[in-house]
Amino acid sequence: MIEKIYALYSKKYKVSTDTRKIEKGTIFFALKGENFNANKFAIQALEKGASYAIIDEKEYQTDKRIILVKDVLKTLQELASYHRIKLGIPIISLTGSNGKTTTKELINTVLKQKYNTTATKGNLNNHIGVPLTLLAMTKNTEIGIVELGANHPKEIETLCNIVKPDYGYITNFGKAHLEGFGSIEGVIKAKTELYAYLKEANKTIFVNTNDAIQVKKSKGIKTITFGKTAADYTIKFIAANPFVTVKEAKQIIESKLIGSYNYNNIAAAIAIGKYFKIPENLLKKAIENYQPTNNRSQIIHTNTNKIILDAYNANPSSMQSALNNLIQLEAKNKVAILGDMFELGNYAEKEHQYIADLVSKSDFKMTYLVGENFAKTKITSNNIQQCKTYDDFKKVFQKLNDATILIKASRGMALERVLDLIN
Numbered sequence: 001m002i003e004k005i006y007a008l009y010s011k012k013y014k015v016s017t018d019t020r021k022i023e024k025g026t027i028f029f030a031l032k033g034e035n036f037n038a039n040k041f042a043i044q045a046l047e048k049g050a051s052y053a054i055i056d057e058k059e060y061q062t063d064k065r066i067i068l069v070k071d072v073l074k075t076l077q078e079l080a081s082y083h084r085i086k087l088g089i090p091i092i093s094l095t096g097s098n099g100k101t102t103t104k105e106l107i108n109t110v111l112k113q114k115y116n117t118t119a120t121k122g123n124l125n126n127h128i129g130v131p132l133t134l135l136a137m138t139k140n141t142e143i144g145i146v147e148l149g150a151n152h153p154k155e156i157e158t159l160c161n162i163v164k165p166d167y168g169y170i171t172n173f174g175k176a177h178l179e180g181f182g183s184i185e186g187v188i189k190a191k192t193e194l195y196a197y198l199k200e201a202n203k204t205i206f207v208n209t210n211d212a213i214q215v216k217k218s219k220g221i222k223t224i225t226f227g228k229t230a231a232d233y234t235i236k237f238i239a240a241n242p243f244v245t246v247k248e249a250k251q252i253i254e255s256k257l258i259g260s261y262n263y264n265n266i267a268a269a270i271a272i273g274k275y276f277k278i279p280e281n282l283l284k285k286a287i288e289n290y291q292p293t294n295n296r297s298q299i300i301h302t303n304t305n306k307i308i309l310d311a312y313n314a315n316p317s318s319m320q321s322a323l324n325n326l327i328q329l330e331a332k333n334k335v336a337i338l339g340d341m342f343e344l345g346n347y348a349e350k351e352h353q354y355i356a357d358l359v360s361k362s363d364f365k366m367t368y369l370v371g372e373n374f375a376k377t378k379i380t381s382n383n384i385q386q387c388k389t390y391d392d393f394k395k396v397f398q399k400l401n402d403a404t405i406l407i408k409a410s411r412g413m414a415l416e417r418v419l420d421l422i423n
Contacts, residue, residue: 001069002078006086008052009079015135016050017076017128024049029076030056031128042066073128080131081162084144087137091144092272093163095156095194096171097187098318099265100125102257102296103171104147106269109290113273113282115142125149130159143276151177151343153190160197168194169206169268173213174317179345192217206272208264226271233271237263242299242308242329246270253284256291258299258308259325261318304423306331308406311415314341316351320358322408327362331404334364337393337418339409340371353377359384365403368393371413390417397421 009015009027016026019041028045030038030053039060042053052065056072069075084091094104101123108119118137120129125147137144148159173188181187198205199221207218209227225231238245238252240260246253248270255266266287273283292298300307310322319341326334336359344351356377359367367384369377375388387393390413400422409415 002075002082005054005067005075005079006082009083009135012051013135013138015076015079015132016045017132019045019048022048022050024051026050028053029072030054030060031072031076032056038072076131077127077162080134081164083137084134084162084164087139087141087144089137089141089144090166091146091163092167092169093146093148093160093165093194094169094171095148095150095191096169097174097176097191097315098321099171099261100147100149101312102262102292103169103265103268104145105292106265106287106290107272108145110269110273110278110283110286111143111145111276113286114278115276116140117143117145119145120147123147123149127155127158130162134163148194150190151180153181153186154193156190156193157197160194164201165194165198165203167204167206167272168198169272170194170214171264171268172211172317174315175344175347175351176315176317177343178347178351179343182345188213188217195221198222206268206275208268210264224271224275226267233267233274235267235270240325240328242325248274248283249280251280251284253287255287256289256299258297259321260328261321261325262297300419302423304401305403305405307419307422308404309416309419310406310408311339311413311418312411314339314408314410316341316344316347316354319355319408322406323355323358323362326364326404326406329404333400333403334362335400335403335405336362336364336367337405337407337415338367338369338374339413339415340373342410342412348373349376356384366398368397370409370415390415393418394421399423 012025014026017029017031028050030042039055039057042055042060045053054067061068108117111117118141120133126149146163150156170191204222205218207214207223207225209225209231226233236247242258244255244257244262296312298309352373360381370387370393375386407415407418
């Protein structure tokens with residue numbers, strides 16, 4: 001059956017799982033979830049221009065262009081993996097607790113200076129997004145870059161078996177998705193499922209030697225190393241005030257990324273670029289021209305303030321890094337607007353209190369803690385305002401002038417709304 005569907009797909013190079021985004025010539029995969037059943041929309045997909053629809057409930061097979069399979073999701077994954085094998089191109093997969101998307105974008109920006117690349121779009125990094133990323137690759141793609149996301153054990157293992165990567169990189173091991181992983185040890189075990197796959201397949205890992213866990217967990221596997229000291233590629237950290245500057249070989253590279261934590265993301269992209277023989281001048285150009293988007297470490301200048309917008313997502317590790325960066329900045333009138341961190345399970349109270357304690361010791365002019373978890377924390381500073389809801393925050397927020405403002409929260413808080421309140 002996969003061969004039959006692949007023969008159809010090969011003529012179209014388009015798949016879709018959303019009837020709202022059907023293009024002419026699409027093969028529609030009718031996925032099911034807890035609250036939806038796309039089998040019901042197979043005919044609608046055909047009416048909108050799809051060439052074929054893949055379903056797994058016979059009652060909806062009412063047209064010869066509707067193909068019945070046992071499991072639509074499994075078929076999508078098998079088709080993607082089959083396509084990956086047919087392509088036969090090198091694929092780099094990366095995962096980690098923080099910085100996955102920024103690092104993926106940097107790697108793609110660097111490699112496309114020389115190669116035709118296809119990389120994960122947005123955050124399509126799960127059991128549905130990864131197959132769609134693979135199926136977006138064409139015969140013209142020379143290198144694939146696939147981001148792997150997970151919030152439970154064995155997800156990375158499953159995704160690796162679909163992608164079959166040749167190279168892997170783990171950005172870091174942090175306190176993310178603790179509700180699903182159970183502990184930081186659970187995070188490490190889950191993320192290193194990528195290492196286990198690459199070891200078994202006799203493939204290669206990019207290892208940041210500044211990270212002792214990466215070094216330890218990659219022993220016995222083929223590695224390419226990079227770091228601040230002796231490694232295959234030595235990349236020195238110069239400064240981050242606010243933008244990260246590094247030195248590689250004899251050239252200084254000045255990025256548009258803020259925060260010393262972005263050094264690792266930049267260094268990984270440089271090392272991978274060097275490995276794939278990107279010329280020095282093009283590598284420098286790629287890093288220096290890259291600008292973050294989608295609420296990730298963006299610098300926004302208003303009439304009277306400078307905003308560090310980092311509201312795409314948050315966990316205890318990334319929140320601490322962002323705050324430490326704000327603490328270190330040479331700026332006056334520093335303000336932090338922080339929203340709840342999600343998916344922490346039993347760790348929620350402890351981790352939110354830790355962040356509250358951190359800002360209590362800072363020299364910030366003001367800190368706003370927004371959300372039910374932050375509202376429960378005990379504070380020891382008069383410069384902290386707790387707000388249970390965003391509406392509560394809007395009532396107490398005071399206009400700012402000549403301030404450097406950090407906005408950081410989990411995606412569900414949608415804290416980028418704060419921009420509407422700042423001059």
